Amino acid sequence: MGFVNRWWSCLWTALRFAILEQARNRLALLIVLLFVPLWTTLAFEVVARTPLRFHVRSVDRWLVMDANVLTQITGALQALTLVIAFMMFIATARSALFDRRLVQAGYPRSCLAAAKCATLVLVAAVVAVYATAWTHLLWHPAQPMVFAGGMFTGALTYGAFGIVLAAVLRSELAGMFLAIMTSSIDLLLQNPMINPNADSPVVRYLPAHGAVQASVAAGGLHTVPWSSLLLGAGWALGMAALGMTAFAVRTRTQRLPAAQAADQHTARGAAAAVQAP
Numbered sequence: 001m002g003f004v005n006r007w008w009s010c011l012w013t014a015l016r017f018a019i020l021e022q023a024r025n026r027l028a029l030l031i032v033l034l035f036v037p038l039w040t041t042l043a044f045e046v047v048a049r050t051p052l053r054f055h056v057r058s059v060d061r062w063l064v065m066d067a068n069v070l071t072q073i074t075g076a077l078q079a080l081t082l083v084i085a086f087m088m089f090i091a092t093a094r095s096a097l098f099d100r101r102l103v104q105a106g107y108p109r110s111c112l113a114a115a116k117c118a119t120l121v122l123v124a125a126v127v128a129v130y131a132t133a134w135t136h137l138l139w140h141p142a143q144p145m146v147f148a149g150g151m152f153t154g155a156l157t158y159g160a161f162g163i164v165l166a167a168v169l170r171s172e173l174a175g176m177f178l179a180i181m182t183s184s185i186d187l188l189l190q191n192p193m194i195n196p197n198a199d200s201p202v203v204r205y206l207p208a209h210g211a212v213q214a215s216v217a218a219g220g221l222h223t224v225p226w227s228s229l230l231l232g233a234g235w236a237l238g239m240a241a242l243g244m245t246a247f248a249v250r251t252r253t254q255r256l257p258a259a260q261a262a263d264q265h266t267a268r269g270a271a272a273a274v275q276a277p
Contacts (some may be wrong), residue, residue, distance in 0.1 A: 010108050014115035021091045022123060028087040032127055036079045037134045043072040044138045052192045055199040056217045058225035065220050067193045069139060073215050076131050077208060078187040080151055081158035084124055085179040088159045092116065092166035093175065096250065103251045112251070113244045116163060120240070124155035146218035146225070153232030154211030158183060160239035161207070167246030187212070207235050 022028070047068035054063045054070060103109050128151035132144060141147040158179070165175040190212045192198040203209060210231030217225040 007108060007111060010111040011114055014102075014107075014111045015118055017095075018091065018115045018119040019122070021095055022087060022119060025087060025090055028083060028090065031083050031086070032130065036076065036083065036127070036131050039079045040072050040076045040131065040134055041138065043075040044068050047071045047193070050193075054192055054216055056213060056221065056225065056228075057204070058213055058217060058227040059221065059223050061221070063216065063220045065216070069219065070216065071191060071193055072135065072138070073219060074187045074191045074212060076135060077151060077154045077211055077215060078183055080124075080127055080131055080155045081183045081187070081208065082180060084120075084127060084155040084159035085162035085165075085183065086176060087123060088116075088120055088162035089166045089175050089179065090172070091119075092163050092247070093169075093172060096166070099247075100251050109248055109251055113247055116247065117240060117244070120156065120159045120163070124152055124159055128152040128155055141219045142222050143218040143224070146229070147215055149229055150211045150214030150216075150218055150232065153214065153229065153236050154208045156236035157207050157211065157232065157239050160236060160243045163243030164239065164246050167243065167250045183208075207239070208232075210235060 045068070049066040049068050051064050052067050052070055054065055055061075056063050099112050102112065128148050131151050132141075132148040135141065135147070136144060161182070162175070162179060165178055169175045169178075186206045186208045189195050189206065190198050190203055190209065210228045210233075213228035214225045214232060217223070217228060
């Protein structure tokens with residue numbers, strides 16, 4: 001019982017620190033508040049309202065939707081994936097040394113991993129709801145909750161991808177470049193306005209395919225695209241598992257006893273500072 005109580009106490013402390021780390025990233029918060037509505041509004045108002053056909057694989061139907069709406073959906077997903085990947089990458093990269101010292105001091109690695117996952121879910125949910133609410137001001141998706149679910153799975157997938165990049169790369173510039181390029185290729189290839197062959201079988205293997213399919217289906221159909229939502233959730237879980245594995249490997253270090261003792265003292269002091277009100 002004492003071990004369980006200690007584990008939950010450690011988890012709560014790690015979660016507080018992870019949320020505070022996100023709150024300190026003012027650039028990311030500014031991007032969320034300004035870039036998401038700016039990009040979605042410009043896509044809706046500037047892009048031509050030419051009807052386009054979109055193949056919803058989960059229900060095997062062709063949906064006709066205006067080009068500006070389709071571009072707004074993929075643009076909103078791209079904005080979310082970039083923002084969440086950026087937030088999780090920066091937070092994980094900058095807390096790497098602190099996390100390593102906590103583990104060396106005996107802090108449960110599982111608590112740190114669970115705190116990062118919980119923070120990712122919380123941030124992705126808030127940003128997905130924000131993007132859905134802003135979209136609702138411009139046009140009304142047929143299923144707003146499912147639309148938000150599609151946005152949520154896309155944000156989760158790339159947020160976990162940001163954790164993976166932070167665990168395997170040392171350069172913040174390299175990490176952000178890979179996140180931007182991967183997200184751009186993923187989302188642009190699924191927009192039929194940019195890629196006339198957006199229904200290609202190859203596109204099904206892209207990370208955000210389930211999120212795009214679910215969001216577009218929710219925008220124009222009243223049928224819940226369960227398989228698309230499950231595909232998006234599967235990508236998110238798989239990427240999160242990969243990220244947690246990379247995080248565990250990175251925080252597993254072997255130090256000399258004297259150096260380890262010094263790190264333990266520093267980490268205990270840092271943990272106490274986090275717990276302090």
